Amino acid sequence: MEISEVIKGRRSVRKYAAQPLEDGVVEELLDAARWAPSWANLQCTRFIVVRDKSTKERLVEAMSPRNPARNAVAGAPVVVVFVGKIDASGHKDGRPVDDKAWYMFDVGLAMQNFCLAGHAKGLGTVIVGSFDYGKAGEIVNVPEGYQVVAFTPLGYPEGESKAPPRKEMSELVFHEKM
Ligand SMILES: Cc1cc2nc3c(=O)[nH]c(=O)nc-3n(C[C@H](O)[C@H](O)[C@H](O)COP(=O)(O)O)c2cc1C
Structure with a gap:
């Protein structure tokens, strides 16, 4: 697949087939995730692979009642929880360099690679x-100094997911000044 096809064809999938994943596939995706760039290459992202049904159900309970991904989390063969180390990314000599939560950025990049x-x-x-x-942190036993940022189910999609439209380039792109 061409990279633009991968980028544009990826959808948020909220319905999964019961089909199990082949051995080694989760590791392959996690390998892609760990090759994401990160602040000073500190690699603050941690990955928790959840296969246990009751843990998935507990994660669903931690989700907002109207979250449209609840069934996906309960029904997918695997859920991967993305965790950030809070005081590494964006820190120098143990202090934050600014008021941005850079670990969120690093975890997001890793997660996009994974997806x-x-x-x-x-x-x-x-x-x-x-x-x-x-x-969610309690459910998957995340220690002090780490924060669950997001999680995703992983599995074979059931049916097609329609692409929500994107804003026009003219609304998004500026030249020289905004
Ligand atoms: C930071 C972030 C948080 C999201 N949280 C949820 C969520 O809690 N539940 C959900 O169903 N989708 C969630 N989404 C998925 C978005 O709704 C989805 O990416 C967006 O509608 C565009 O659709 P697409 O991913 O198919 O292109 C989230 C996406 C991002 C980037």
């Missing part, structure tokens, strides 16, 4: 960001 690599292999994902972070 795109998954799509290139015919697998679906949906980034889930709307949930109780504290609760």
Whole structure:
């Protein structure tokens, strides 16, 4: 697949087939994720692979009641939780260099690599960001100094997901000044 095909063809998938994943595929996607760029190459992202049904169900409970990805998280063969180390990215000599939460940026880049690599292999994902972070952290045993940023189900999509439209380039792109 051409890179533009991978980028534009990836969709948020909220319905998964029962088909299990082949051995080694999750590791292959996590390898793509760990090759994402990161602040000073500190690699602050951690990945928790969840296969246990009851853990998935507990993660669903941590999600907002109207989150449209609830069934996807409950039903996909695997859920991967993306965790950020809070005090590494964007820090120098133990202090934040500015008031931006750079670990969020690093985790986002890793997650996009994961989702795109998954799509290139015919697998679906949906980034889930709307949930109780504290609760999710307890469920997957995230220690102090780390924060669950987002998670995604992973599996073979059932049916097609329609692409939500994008804004026109003319609304988004500026030249020289905004
Ligand atoms: C940071 C972030 C958080 C998101 N959180 C959720 C979520 O909690 N539930 C959900 O169903 N989709 C969630 N999404 C998916 C977006 O709704 C989706 O990416 C957007 O509608 C564009 O659709 P597409 O991914 O198919 O291109 C999230 C996406 C991002 C980037």
